Amino acid sequence: MAQVLEFKLPDLGEGLTEAEIVRWLVEVGDVVAIDQPVVEVETAKAMVEVPCPYGGVVTARFGEEGSELPVGAPLLTVAVGATEAPAPPAPSAAPGSSASGASSADAPAAGESSAGSESGSGNVLVGYGTGAPAARRRRIRPERVGTPAAPAPAPAPVVEPEPEPVAVPAVAGEVNGQQGPVAVVSPLVRRLARQHEIDLRRLTGSGPDGLILRADVDSAIRRAEEAARAQTRTAPDGPAVAEAPTAGAAAPAAAAERIPLRGVRGAVADKLSRSRSEIPDATCWVDADATELMAARAAMNAASGPSGGPKVSVLALLARICTAALARYPELNSTVDTAAREIVRLPGVHLGFAAQTERGLVVPVVRDAHTRNAESIGAEIARLTELARTGKLSPAQLTGGTFTLNNYGVFGVDGSTPIINHPEAAMLGVGRIMPKPWVHNGELAVRQVVQLSLTFDHRVCDGGTAGGFLRYVADCVEQPAVLLRTL
Known part of the structure; x- marks a missing residue:
């Protein structure tokens, strides 16, 4: 039996708050060693290969190549102690929770044994990595796992590894002046949507479990700009402008290219x-x-x-x-x-x-x-x-x-x-x-x-x-x- 541990994007140092995934170095089902590089990311300062502090089998990856993740967002999950690719979870288990009701991201409480605490190196980046994360326990919500809440804390359960990504919870908050849950975790994505008046609730995310990424918002912005340009080429109360321009008429101005200031x-x-x-x-x-x-x-x-x-x-x-x-x-x-x-x-x-x-x-x-x-x-x-x-x-x-x-x-x-x-x-x-x-x-x-x-x-x-x-x-x-x- 193995325990599934979640590895989050570490603090890469010098005040950096986000990084772009350039290339994944492992696939789901691959066996990784402690401190083996698993992903190549680009920050505002450099290209960095990020090593994983756990050894085991990769059960899930978060984020596609080209997408941006904030520091602290999940990168991947590893089944510590597994020797082969894990089987899919039971149908009754909700994404992001094990059959026993323990989150794969939870670290064991103080005093409990953990394969992760023994296998993790804590050296995320040499000279810039985080130390081993402090152990913490999350509250288990009975309605998500379908079992009554335990009256007292139980010993750390041994869970089956999961190949499916941890579910991204809907983030409730104000979107374009309206309240509602939205499948987005990045405050940068929400701010970008507000600036361009994009309703996140109308977008279908391309990330894990429908997570809305910055690339999704950028695509929506481009579609909105194209629609606006199409309207300007159409008469207010009639058909489109004549197809053949008159002699000497100026050609329509080309759309300006917008290049994001990032990286x-x-x-x-x-x-x-x-x-x-x-x-x-x-x-x-x-x-x-x-x-x-x-x-x-x-x-x-x-x-x-x-x-x-x-x-x-x-x-x-x-x-x-x-x-x-x-x-x-x-x-x-x-x-x-x-x-x-x-x-x-x-x-x-x-x-x-x-x-x-x-x-x-x-x-x-x-x-x-x-x-x-x-x-x-x-x-x-x-x-x-x-x-x-x-x-x-x-x-x-x-x-x-x-x-x-x-x-x-x-x-x-x-x-x-x-x-x-x-x-x-x-x-x-x-x-x-x-x-x-x-x-x-x-x-x-x-x-x-x-x-x-x-x-x-x-x-x-x-x-x-x-x-x-x-x-x-x-x-x-x-x-x-x-x-x-x-x-």
Whole structure:
């Protein structure tokens, strides 16, 4: 005999409240081991494989690929102790309850033995997972199981595993100004329906047991918009407008495409909007002769030989220059505690760098960059960039930065006024390095020129400090030997 345990979408960290199911890694009836990844989800920060803390047979999955689930919603149920796929439940048992009246999601009470408590690891995500959930007992409703309520708590029953999903209870609440039960659990879905005046009671959910998902509401919104457009093409009191337009008549305007701001795009929008609304930023910039920096990089890579290790990139050299500049101007390696009205200077440099991926712009973070040399920084940038391209960055690798380096020169542009990566205090932007006429040693020459721009929080420092930081960076670009004083 086995006990069916429910595994819920865990808290993935950093304040995330929902995730989108990208790909299921197991099927109903599969045998899973403790901490085996069972589903791949996409949050606003990264793609994450979620491991299951129970070992046993998968009896049900909740949510289709492409649907969004809030944190705490059921992901799947596992029959702990089972060795084969469970048989269907008895017809008299209601979905979501066992024949003995115990919910598959219930954990045993304190003092009772449980296969789940012994088999579950509690490590939902390494570094970000929840601990083992506290044991709790739910009240059994006699009318749902068809048996009278027990006068006293009974020992934990052993239940048959169920292949059917746990029933989603109807959520009673106000929908478009009217009261009524609706098969929807997500407050985001209900809010979206209210905003677009969609009556949830008229929708048929595509989720388990008719659960209404966000995709169902999006489809209803699209149908409503198409119906509205069709009405505008029809005369108020007569037939449709003439099929053949007159000569010179303008063609009907195409419908605007609506793209939901969610996932990485939504996270970027929220962070940049918050940065512009909270941070009084200012930008200064300078052109620098990068000819000597490029020559120094070529010498470093030539000295390593054909098989002497990875090449040092320009971005790695600029990152090393930034750490040296932040040691001289620590005001820019800080954040502002608005509640306490304090500037918090941070002890270490966790250097973020902007990386463009198919999922959008992400900012991986090189930890303790102030303790690394250019070669070490370059190797870490290369490793994190590859993880970003494959969508395998963890939330921990995308958060905690104290200063950001943005190399927008890879897009073929010279300058920009970057938006600060909230809650940091500054960002250095780097344009493309290209041959330009330049006065060198009193004569006009063709040199490798780059534009550097610094956007900074004017609360943490004034223009003098920002200008000093940027001038030091430019001096190191023009004369890399300047760095020798700090190495």
